[in-house]
Amino acid sequence: EVQLLESGGDLVQPGGSLRLSCAASGFAFRSYALSWVRQAPGKGLEWVSGISASGLTTYNADSVKGRFTISRDNLKYTVFLQMSSLRVEDTAVYYCAKDLVEAPGRGFESWGQGTLVTVSS
Amino acid sequence: SYVLTQPPSVSVAPGKTATITCGGNNIGRKSVHWYQQKPGQAPVLVIYYDTDRPSGIPERFSGSNSGNTATLTISRVEAGDEADYYCQVWDISSDHYIFGTATTVTVL
Numbered sequence: 153e154v155q156l157l158e159s160g161g162d163l164v165q166p167g168g169s170l171r172l173s174c175a176a177s178g179f180a181f182r183s184y185a186l187s188w189v190r191q192a193p194g195k196g197l198e199w200v201s202g203i204s205a206s207g208l209t210t211y212n213a214d215s216v217k218g219r220f221t222i223s224r225d226n227l228k229y230t231v232f233l234q235m236s237s238l239r240v241e242d243t244a245v246y247y248c249a250k251d252l253v254e255a256p257g258r259g260f261e262s263w264g265q266g267t268l269v270t271v272s273s
Numbered sequence: 274s275y276v277l278t279q280p281p282s283v284s285v286a287p288g289k290t291a292t293i294t295c296g297g298n299n300i301g302r303k304s305v306h307w308y309q310q311k312p313g314q315a316p317v318l319v320i321y322y323d324t325d326r327p328s329g330i331p332e333r334f335s336g337s338n339s340g341n342t343a344t345l346t347i348s349r350v351e352a353g354d355e356a357d358y359y360c361q362v363w364d365i366s367s368d369h370y371i372f373g374t375a376t377t378v379t380v381l
Contacts, residue, residue, distance in 0.1 A: 189370075196357075196359065196372060196373075196374060196375045197310075197359055197361075197372045197375070198372065199369065199370035199371070199372060211368045214274070214369075247315055247316075252321060256363065256370065257363035257365075257370075258306075258321065258322070259304075259306035259322070260308075260316075260361075261318050261321070262318075263316055263317070264315065265315055266315060
């Protein structure tokens with residue numbers, strides 16, 4: 153069974169930094185792309201960042217470009233989201249999601265339960 | 274940037290058919306995926322590659338895609354189908370995933 157377990161969500165001040173982790177199990181981790189998707193309170197889904205199976209290619213939404221960095225450790229079955237220069241509008245539940253194939257683009261067949269990031273002074 | 278437009282809400286009686294549209298410029302040339310999200314839960318994939326159903330998803334869920342509109346159809350609607358539904362595509366021009374604006378399905 154595919155499992156994705158996010159962690160690292162917290163309350164942080166504007167301008168601060170935070171690193172989210174997503175520990176994966178139950179599938180051949182190094183064969184699939186992964187993404188982070190967020191959902192602000194009462195709002196819709198917003199894709200944030202994606203990374204190919206190899207980790208060599210990353211993709212970022214315009215709203216986080218230059219501030220967020222996605223990475224992965226294929227030995228530890230973990231994907232990360234390093235967030236810096238955080239803004240109030242980054243407040244959201246952040247989900248880790250597994251793509252159907254090795255590169256982003258084919259949809260998310262599995263999701264974690266999410267971790268809450270709150271940016272507030 | 275590429276925009277996907279969904280109706281905010283759809284209401285349907287039990288046993289009837291719910292139709293949720295997702296509009297986008299030449300969306301028929303893209304692969305569309307659909308997600309169901311119930312309150313307090315993570316999204317669940319219900320349709321991928323326009324028409325395919327993941328294992329465990331009832332046959333009552335079906336999809337189509339042509340021209341400027343993709344459609345998710347839920348036949349014989351049940352109370353448990355009440356949820357928000359999102360369409361999604363990969364925009365190759367920007368290398369971004371794009372989500373639609375969400376449709377809330379209410380079972381009367």
